[in-house]
Amino acid sequence: EAGVTQFPxxxxxxxxxxVTLRCDPISGHDNLYWYRRVMGKEIKFLLHFVKESKQDESGMPNNRFLAERTGGTYSTLKVQPAELEDSGVYFCASSQDRLNEQYFGPGTRLTVT
Amino acid sequence: EDKVVQSPLSLVVHEGDTVTLNCSYEVTNFRSLLWYKQEKKAPTFLFMLTSSGIEKKSGRLSSILDKKELFSILNITATQTGDSAIYLCAVGNYGGSQGNLIFGKGTKLSVKP
Structure with a gap:
């Protein structure tokens, strides 16, 4: 079974x-999450989709970040315009049910210069 | 504010040693505690604990949760160089969409031959 993949x-x-980041969850997982780790800090939650609906976007830092999951399959996270403090590793995770364990992708390392 | 604290932050041992990693938490409406291993990229799921006193075991790794004292430990016996990684502790609660995991900073374990 293929795991969670992220690009780039x-x-x-x-x-x-x-910049637009992409996440492909494990097939059949309705729940998709975005997290971010900035240098020296812990991984922090950004938002949670169930299928195509945003369930919780309380962790989104500001309105420069836009996440979508049209069709309830893959998701994109767009940062526009990017700022220096947006640099970090963006992780995507998915789970079958919201109470189950989450499986993480390898992350996208974003560097804003 | 909800928080998860891991200790130590870093640990160096020799092959064959036994190590204990600690995770304490202060989280409202606790639901579950999860351990992940991160070697290079994707955090890999190890255990999910929801009940106190029940040990979960996988090979040389084991973990237990104490919901009264609000902590968990991850034990690794007879360590090998392949155990070198960052071990992440995360807690899920019943707040929000119930999908938000709150992470600690991780414990970096280095196993020397």
Whole structure:
């Protein structure tokens, strides 16, 4: 069974540019989560989808971040315009049920210069 | 504010040693505690604990939860160099969409030959 995949693995952009990260969850997992780890800090929750619906976006830092999951399969996370403090590793995870264990992807390392 | 604290932050041992990693938490409406192993990229799921006093075991790894004292330990016996990784502790609660995991900073374990 394929795990959670993320694309790209690493992105380097300049401040003010736009970046879109993609996550493909494990097939059949309705629950999809985005997390972020900035340098020296713990992994922090961003938001939670159930199928195509946002269940909880309390962790989204501001309105420069937009997450979508059209069709309830893969998800994208767009940062526009990117700022220096957005640099970090963005993880995606999925689970069959919201109370089950979450399976993580390898992350996308975002560097904003 | 909900928080998860792991100790130690870093640990160096020799092959064959036994190690104990600690995770304490202060989380409202506790639901579950999860352990992950992160070697290079994706955190890999190890255990999910929901009940006090019931040990979960997988090979040389075991974990137990104490909901009264609000902590969990992860034991690794007869360590091998392949156990070198960052071990992450995360707690799920019944707040929000119930999908939000709150992470500790992790314990970096290095096993020397």
């Amino acid at each position: 693995s690493h992105s380097v952009i300049e401040k003010g540019q736009t």
